[in-house]
Amino acid sequence: MALSTAYAEQAPETKPDTKAEAKPAAPAQFERVLKAESAVTKTGQVTIKGKAVPYKVTAGTQPVWDKDGKVIASLFYTYYQRSDVADKARRPLVLSFNGGPGSASVWMHVAYTGPKMLNIDDEGYPLQPYGVRDNPHSILDVADIIFIDPVNTGFSRILDPKADRATFFGVNADVSYLAEWLDTFVSREGRWTSPKYLIGESYGTTRVAGLALELQNAHWMYLNGVILVSPTELGLKRDGIVGDALNLPYYTATAWYQKKLPADLQARDLKEVLPEAEAFTVDELIPALAKGGFLDAQRKAQIAAKIARYAGISEKAVLQHNLVVPTEFFWKELLRDEGYTVGRLDSRYKGIDKTDAGNTVDYNAELTSWLHSFTPAINHYLRDVLQYKTDIKYNVFGSVHPWDNKNDTTGENLRKAMAMNPFMKVMVQSGYYDGATTYFDAKYTMWQLDPSGKLRDRLRFEGYRSGHMMYLRSEDLAKSTDDLRDFIRSTLPAANQAAKY
Structure with missing residues (x-):
C-alpha cells in the first residue's frame, strides 16, 4: 500500500519548552475526544480473480447533527473506491453495517467484503502473528464499499454531553439518524447516481431493512438491492x-x-x-x-x-x-x-x-476465538497501516443500552420498499451452523416478508457450511462473495430500463 497520507488537522508547530522537567506535549492528532470531521487517505492495490484492482481508501469521521444543525456526534467510517473507474454513475456503492446492536463494522470489513482480511486459518481460527493480508475475494472489483460504525461503536462517539441517548439507541432512532448521515455522505461523495446497496449482518439486517424504507420515503434515495447476512426476525412474529x-x-x-x-x-x-x-x-x-x-x-x-x-x-x-x-x-x-x-x-x-x-x-467458544483474531487486527490496520491517529479505544462492542426495541416493523418496511421500487431485490445469506440467527429461521423470515408471493422472484436465499460469519471459512468466503458479485451484477438494470411493473 502506498504511503500517501492526508490528515484533516496536523499538529501545530510549537517552540521548545526550556524547562528542564517539562513533559513533551502529545501530538494534536492523538486525542481522547473524537474530531467531528477528519480524514486519512491512502492508496492500495489488491488482486481479485487474478486481476489487479487499484483503490483509494479513506478512514475518517463525519458529523451527526441535530434538527437545529448542531453537531451532537460523529461516526467513523472506512471508504474504499476503485481508482481506475472514471464513471461513478454506473459504479455500484455498497453501504455496510454490522449489528449487535452495539457492534462495530469490523467483522465484514476485515473478513468479508473489504480488500484486507484477517490472518486466520482456512476454518477461521486465529493465527499469530496477528494482522491483515490481501483479500483475494473482496467485492471491490465490482463495487465501492463504505463500512460505517454507528454511535459508540468503533471510534464513533457522542460529542454533545447533553445529547439524548434516545436519539441513537433504538430500532427506529438508529434508522432515522443513520439515514440522515448516509444522505450527507452520498451527497458529499457525489454518489447520487450510483446504484446503491445495503448490506447488514445480524442486527445489522434489522438496521438495513429499516433503512431501505427510510432512505426511500424520507430521503428519496432508491436502492437496487439489500443483502441480509445472518438475519434477525425483522419484527416478524414467530412467538410460541x-x-x-x-x-x-x-x-x-x-x-x-x-x-x-x-x-x-x-x-x-x-x-x-x-x-x-x-x-x-x-x-x-x-x-x-x-x-x-x-x-x-x-x-x-x-x-x-x-x-x-x-x-x-x-x-x-x-x-x-x-x-x-x-x-x-x-x-x-x-x-x-x-x-x-x-x-x-x-x-x-x-x-x-x-x-x-x-x-x-x-x-x-466462537466469540472468544473471533475476538482473539479481530481485535488486534483492526487496531493494527486502522492505527498502523491506515495511520488514523487517535487515542480513543476502538469499541468492537460499545455501550448502546438501554436499546428501545419497541415498534420494530423493519420486515414490513422492507416489503414496502420492495413493493414501491421495482428495481429492488433482496438476498439472504445464512450459515447452517449459526445457532443465534438460525438458517431455517432466516428462511422463515424470507417466506413471511411477502405473504402475497408477488415479490417471490425478487427474494433469494443462500446457505453455507459455516456459522454466523460464514465468510470466516475459506471455502465459504469464496462462495459467498461470488454470490454477492452475482447479486450485484444481476440487479443492475440495462441502460434506460424503466422501473415499472
Whole structure:
C-alpha cells in the first residue's frame, strides 16, 4: 500500500519548552475526544480473480447533527473506491453495517467484503502473528464499499454531553439518524447516481431493512438491492410453537458436523439431510406442538424419537423438555459425554466448561476465538497501516443500552420498499451452523416478508457450511462473495430500463 497520507488537522508547530522537567506535549492528532470531521487517505492495490484492482481508501469521521444543525456526534467510517473507474454513475456503492446492536463494522470489513482480511486459518481460527493480508475475494472489483460504525461503536462517539441517548439507541432512532448521515455522505461523495446497496449482518439486517424504507420515503434515495447476512426476525412474529420448532434443522446441521446423527443420516451429505429435517419441522413438529399437553401419548413418543434422531441427542432429554429443546441446553448436551460444549454463533467451535453438568454453557467458544483474531487486527490496520491517529479505544462492542426495541416493523418496511421500487431485490445469506440467527429461521423470515408471493422472484436465499460469519471459512468466503458479485451484477438494470411493473 502506498504511503500517501492526508490528515484533516496536523499538529501545530510549537517552540521548545526550556524547562528542564517539562513533559513533551502529545501530538494534536492523538486525542481522547473524537474530531467531528477528519480524514486519512491512502492508496492500495489488491488482486481479485487474478486481476489487479487499484483503490483509494479513506478512514475518517463525519458529523451527526441535530434538527437545529448542531453537531451532537460523529461516526467513523472506512471508504474504499476503485481508482481506475472514471464513471461513478454506473459504479455500484455498497453501504455496510454490522449489528449487535452495539457492534462495530469490523467483522465484514476485515473478513468479508473489504480488500484486507484477517490472518486466520482456512476454518477461521486465529493465527499469530496477528494482522491483515490481501483479500483475494473482496467485492471491490465490482463495487465501492463504505463500512460505517454507528454511535459508540468503533471510534464513533457522542460529542454533545447533553445529547439524548434516545436519539441513537433504538430500532427506529438508529434508522432515522443513520439515514440522515448516509444522505450527507452520498451527497458529499457525489454518489447520487450510483446504484446503491445495503448490506447488514445480524442486527445489522434489522438496521438495513429499516433503512431501505427510510432512505426511500424520507430521503428519496432508491436502492437496487439489500443483502441480509445472518438475519434477525425483522419484527416478524414467530412467538410460541413456531419459534420453538424452527431451531430443529439447525440442531440437525450441528449434529451432522459433530458426527452425532444416526449412522444412516451421518452417511449422507448435509444438504441431503437438511430438507428432510425441514419437512419434519413444518409438516409434523409444528402441528404436534400445537396440541400441547393433549397430544396423544403414542404420537408424542413418535415425535420425540424423530426429534432425537434429527438433533443427535437422547429421546429422554427431548421428552424431559416436552419436545422443545432449548438452544442453551443443546449447546451443553450434544458433546457433554466428550467434555465439550458447542458454540452459539458457530457450532463448529468447541468450548470447555468448569463442569460437564448443567444446562447452560460457561462462555461462547466462537466469540472468544473471533475476538482473539479481530481485535488486534483492526487496531493494527486502522492505527498502523491506515495511520488514523487517535487515542480513543476502538469499541468492537460499545455501550448502546438501554436499546428501545419497541415498534420494530423493519420486515414490513422492507416489503414496502420492495413493493414501491421495482428495481429492488433482496438476498439472504445464512450459515447452517449459526445457532443465534438460525438458517431455517432466516428462511422463515424470507417466506413471511411477502405473504402475497408477488415479490417471490425478487427474494433469494443462500446457505453455507459455516456459522454466523460464514465468510470466516475459506471455502465459504469464496462462495459467498461470488454470490454477492452475482447479486450485484444481476440487479443492475440495462441502460434506460424503466422501473415499472
